[in-house]
Amino acid sequence: MSDFIALENVEKVFEVRRKTGFLKRERREVRAVDALSFTVARGEMVGYIGPNGAGKSTTIKMLTGILTPSGGRLRVAGIDPSRERMRLAHRIGVVFGQRTTLWWDLPLIDSYRLAHRMYRIPDARYRENLDRLVELLDLGGLLDVPVRQLSLGQRMRGDIAAALLHDPEVLYLDEPTIGLDVVSKTKVRDFLRELNTERGTTVLLTTHDLQDIEQLCSRVMVIDHGRLVYDGTLAGLHEAGESERTLVVDLERELPPVEVTAARVVKVEGARQWLAFPAGQSAAPLVADLAARYPLLDLSVREPDIEAVIARMYAEKAVS
Amino acid sequence: MAEESPPAPGTRPGKGEPTGQDTRPGRVTPPGRVVEAVRAYRLIAAMWVRSTMAYRASFAMTTFGNFAATFFDFVAIMLMFSRVDALGGYTLPEVAFLYGLSAVPFGVADLAIGSMERLGRRVRDGTLDTLLVRPAPVLAQVAADRFALRRLGRVTQGTLVLGWSLTRVDIDWTAARLLLMPVMLLSGCAIFCAVFVAGAAFQFVAHDASEVQNSFTYGGTTLLQYPPTVFAKELVRGVTFVLPLAFVNWLPASYVLGRPYPLDVPEWAAFASPLVAAGCCALAGLAWRAGLRSYRSTGS
Numbered sequence: 199m200s201d202f203i204a205l206e207n208v209e210k211v212f213e214v215r216r217k218t219g220f221l222k223r224e225r226r227e228v229r230a231v232d233a234l235s236f237t238v239a240r241g242e243m244v245g246y247i248g249p250n251g252a253g254k255s256t257t258i259k260m261l262t263g264i265l266t267p268s269g270g271r272l273r274v275a276g277i278d279p280s281r282e283r284m285r286l287a288h289r290i291g292v293v294f295g296q297r298t299t300l301w302w303d304l305p306l307i308d309s310y311r312l313a314h315r316m317y318r319i320p321d322a323r324y325r326e327n328l329d330r331l332v333e334l335l336d337l338g339g340l341l342d343v344p345v346r347q348l349s350l351g352q353r354m355r356g357d358i359a360a361a362l363l364h365d366p367e368v369l370y371l372d373e374p375t376i377g378l379d380v381v382s383k384t385k386v387r388d389f390l391r392e393l394n395t396e397r398g399t400t401v402l403l404t405t406h407d408l409q410d411i412e413q414l415c416s417r418v419m420v421i422d423h424g425r426l427v428y429d430g431t432l433a434g435l436h437e438a439g440e441s442e443r444t445l446v447v448d449l450e451r452e453l454p455p456v457e458v459t460a461a462r463v464v465k466v467e468g469a470r471q472w473l474a475f476p477a478g479q480s481a482a483p484l485v486a487d488l489a490a491r492y493p494l495l496d497l498s499v500r501e502p503d504i505e506a507v508i509a510r511m512y513a514e515k516a517v518s
Numbered sequence: 519m520a521e522e523s524p525p526a527p528g529t530r531p532g533k534g535e536p537t538g539q540d541t542r543p544g545r546v547t548p549p550g551r552v553v554e555a556v557r558a559y560r561l562i563a564a565m566w567v568r569s570t571m572a573y574r575a576s577f578a579m580t581t582f583g584n585f586a587a588t589f590f591d592f593v594a595i596m597l598m599f600s601r602v603d604a605l606g607g608y609t610l611p612e613v614a615f616l617y618g619l620s621a622v623p624f625g626v627a628d629l630a631i632g633s634m635e636r637l638g639r640r641v642r643d644g645t646l647d648t649l650l651v652r653p654a655p656v657l658a659q660v661a662a663d664r665f666a667l668r669r670l671g672r673v674t675q676g677t678l679v680l681g682w683s684l685t686r687v688d689i690d691w692t693a694a695r696l697l698l699m700p701v702m703l704l705s706g707c708a709i710f711c712a713v714f715v716a717g718a719a720f721q722f723v724a725h726d727a728s729e730v731q732n733s734f735t736y737g738g739t740t741l742l743q744y745p746p747t748v749f750a751k752e753l754v755r756g757v758t759f760v761l762p763l764a765f766v767n768w769l770p771a772s773y774v775l776g777r778p779y780p781l782d783v784p785e786w787a788a789f790a791s792p793l794v795a796a797g798c799c800a801l802a803g804l805a806w807r808a809g810l811r812s813y814r815s816t817g818s
Contacts, residue, residue, distance in 0.1 A: 264814065265815070283650065284654070294648060297644065303572040304565065304568055316558065316652060
């Protein structure tokens with residue numbers, strides 16, 4: 199019971215009916231989540247990733263009590279979410295990246311006042327939390343602004359604050375940085391890190407942005423076709439997926455592909471060359487080696503994209 | 519579920535944790551579900567009223583529009599009476615009596631929970647999920663969704679028509695007839711609410727069924743505004759025994775007016791409205807539960 203979130207062979211089967219002709223329907227079972235087992239300890243910060251339709255949202259919906267699992271055993275803080283949805287609601291915070299829970303036509307503060315009363319947050323606690331969140335999320339000048347006038351980044355920060363006013367023990371974030379600019383992303387990430395380390399809030403986030411994971415999560419879980427296919431560190435994921443980073447170099451003039459031991463040239467276009475090297479490896483020796491032997495003008499490193507890493511993991515699994 | 523109760527606060531083997539979370543201030547023991555539902559409803563309805571007030575001019579215009587539309591509705595009936603003296607044997611004040619006794623309860627139900635017909639939209643775009651993670655009954659949240667004061671327009675118009683009819687209509691007031699008036703209004707309101715809830719429950723399954731629902735709600739109230747004697751027996755039978763809208767006004771109002779009901783029903787049926795209303799609400803509640811359960815097992 200020390201595990202804060204515990205899933206044991208959880209499954210979710212949907213029955214899909216498809217029209218196959220006039221009045222004719224074909225029934226098909228879809229296993230959105232299949233024999234899923236994992237645990238998350240209190241205070242962990244976990245990235246939950248996978249391609250679209252892999253079962254991420256279904257898992258989150260079961261963890262928040264929106265959906266009832268078809269089988270298996272699921273507990274959050276000792277509570278069975280689907281049976282005690284309202285009791286659980288007091289202990290969790292949820293941020294849906296693409297759907298705001300804020301009141302569109304009202305000043306931001308009104309949404310918080312509603313949470314204050316709906317969650318029955320004691321006055322002193324509410325004021326304390328509000329002050330802290332306003333400061334950390336930089337919402338000071340925005341409280342009296344109608345939500346419809348906020349930028350996407352401001353709204354996301356507003357949504358995160360709304361989900362935390364009642365001191366939830368776990369925060370679920372679904373794509374919290376989607377569509378945000380770099381500055382907003384940084385603000386959100388800094389805040390989440392602080393929330394996790396200072397207050398010990400357990401955080402589970404789904405994302406398509408590998409940098410979210412890199413900067414926030416010590417642990418990554420990858421789900422595909424409803425099954426957990428990886429659970430470990432991000433570095434381990436790169437290793438498992440044999441992912442590669444790309445070094446883009448601009449030379450002084452057009453040259454034949456450079457010859458270095460630590461990387462291979464994957465593309466040449468005029469004076470620009472693309473070099474791939476294992477993601478787990480430092481770029482520094484490679485750069486030093488290149489700079490010593492070739493006339494370099496400029497260079498940049500590109501991170502591997504998560505979809506590609508997972509896709510490659512799959513390709514290998516299929517072969518072996 | 520007994521085997522899986524959360525550990526009591528403080529019994530967790532020394533992990534140096536802060537106090538068990540259940541003891542934090544503000545964790546009130548859950549009061550009755552109904553109290554909780556009414557509280558959530560009021561909180562959310564108040565937010566919608568404030569939202570509407572962000573656009574005052576628009577609010578004033580739609581409220582007036584709502585009133586005007588229903589007003590002309592009755593003007594049409596008055597015009598009809600400039601040509602005929604009676605409709606199905608009913609005089610204008612009597613039709614106005616029926617009209618008011620249909621419009622007022624419907625108006626109140628529509629004002630209170632009429633926006634439930636938009637549930638299908640919330641299911642389609644997935645925003646219902648945001649309601650399911652709040653610590654409040656979903657039915658209350660959906661009922662209060664988009665609460666609109668402009669619907670007072672219909673209630674006002676219905677009340678005016680009913681008031682006018684009472685000054686004109688010739689009723690032999692007895693204690694029973696007098697008592698039947700508030701009973702009729704309250705039961706009618708409950709019956710229409712039940713229809714709204716049942717219709718919304720149906721939208722969990724058929725997401726774009728709001729038109730079907732409208733034919734029962736708006737269609738139903740329009741039907742009841744005319745005397746039962748002008749309709750075919752089959753229709754009157756259906757509205758009496760199948761979808762018992764007749765208990766909103768037709769049956770009890772016939773008794774108050776001292777007019778025979780076109781069907782062969784015992785006299786006590788005029789007083790059965792509260793029972794019928796309770797039955798409708800119970801059925802609607804069951805339908806709602808089934809609908810919500812189906813949503814939570816399919817997610818769509």
